Amino acid sequence: MAEYRILGPVGLRCDTGDDIVPDGAKLRTVLAALLLAGPRAVSVDQLTEYLWGEAPPATHPAQIHTYVSRLRKSLGAVIERRPPGYRLLLSGAGLDLAEFHRLTSRAQAALAAGRTAEAAAGLGAALARWHGPALSGVTEHLAAVEASRLEEVRVAVHEQRIGLDLELGRHRGVLPELIGLVRRHPLREGFRAQLMTAFYRCGRQAEALAVYDEGRRLLADELGIDPGTAMRGVRQAILVADPRLHRVPSSVLQ
Numbered sequence: 222m223a224e225y226r227i228l229g230p231v232g233l234r235c236d237t238g239d240d241i242v243p244d245g246a247k248l249r250t251v252l253a254a255l256l257l258a259g260p261r262a263v264s265v266d267q268l269t270e271y272l273w274g275e276a277p278p279a280t281h282p283a284q285i286h287t288y289v290s291r292l293r294k295s296l297g298a299v300i301e302r303r304p305p306g307y308r309l310l311l312s313g314a315g316l317d318l319a320e321f322h323r324l325t326s327r328a329q330a331a332l333a334a335g336r337t338a339e340a341a342a343g344l345g346a347a348l349a350r351w352h353g354p355a356l357s358g359v360t361e362h363l364a365a366v367e368a369s370r371l372e373e374v375r376v377a378v379h380e381q382r383i384g385l386d387l388e389l390g391r392h393r394g395v396l397p398e399l400i401g402l403v404r405r406h407p408l409r410e411g412f413r414a415q416l417m418t419a420f421y422r423c424g425r426q427a428e429a430l431a432v433y434d435e436g437r438r439l440l441a442d443e444l445g446i447d448p449g450t451a452m453r454g455v456r457q458a459i460l461v462a463d464p465r466l467h468r469v470p471s472s473v474l475q
Contacts, residue, residue: 224315227253228371229353233296233314241296242358247272248295250359251288255300255309256316257367264306271363318371321350325378337385344382351375380411387415392422403432407439414451421459422467429459 224234231249232242243249254263254271268285269277278284289307292298299310328343355371356364379402386395399416406412413436420429433448433456440446448456458466 222313222315224317224320225252225256225311226317226352227256228317228321228351228355228375230357231256231359233298243292243295246358246360247284248288248291250363251285252292252296252298252309253356253359253367254363255307256318258308260308262301262303262306262308266305268306271366272360274360274362317350317352321347324350332385337388341382341385341389344378344385348375348379348382376406376409380409380415383412383415387418392419395419396423407436408443410436410440410449410452414455417452417455417459418466421455426459430456 223236226232226234226240230240230242231253232240234240243252250271251268254268265282265285269281272285273281285307289300293300299312301308301310324343324347328340328347331337331343332340354368355375356368359368383395383399383402386392396416396419399412399419402412403409403416413432417429417432420426420432433452436452437448440448455466457463
């Protein structure tokens with residue numbers, strides 16, 4: 222089945238496995254905006270803002286019509302003129318964002334039922350739907366509104382999946398991944414607390430505490446705040462050798 226993609230470079234993955242990426246940021250922006258809207262129409266005014274910000278050309282309605290026509294031709298996209306704008310119909314194609322949400326919801330249901338290993342696998346499958354930074358190649362006007370929101374969802378799911386892996390005793394497996402995540406998100410306290418836990422469980426207490434000290438300095442320098450309860454709690458547990466920091470609940474070993 223063909224699949225539209227916005228969780229990475231914006232485009233269409235064909236049934237054959239070939240990718241069609243619209244040529245130009247404005248074409249990609251129109252496609253992404255229509256996909257993000259789901260079954261709703263996107264107004265010409267909204268598309269204009271995403272394409273040009275506060276300085277659109279006088280001919281912007283005609284240019285938007287041209288972009289829509291080009292998407293219809295290059296992708297075979299079914300795009301309706303639906304006042305006050307346009308609406309894209311998936312017409313049997315998938316959407317990576319919708320699949321991400323579906324897999325995440327299934328994983329949350331498994332977690333609520335106590336199936337932790339299944340939930341961790343489900344969140345991992347959801348994260349695999351991403352193939353780069355969301356909305357790659359669109360205009361800065363659309364990216365400023367939507368890309369950071371999507372990235373925050375991705376990071377939150379990633380943090381939860383790592384947390385479940387730690388519950389399952391997989392600290393050695395996730396350690397390299399956590400090191401990379403902390404480098405990419407140095408102010409994300411959740412990842413730091415998880416990395417501290419993984420280091421400690423691997424017998425690397427000094428490195429665990431070094432992760433805390435580095436985070437404390439960065440938070441003070443960048444944000445003017447102290448570490449929150451997650452980081453402080455793990456640090457205190459390390460200092461007193463709290464056995465609960467090693468414990469994997471028997472309920473998750475399934």
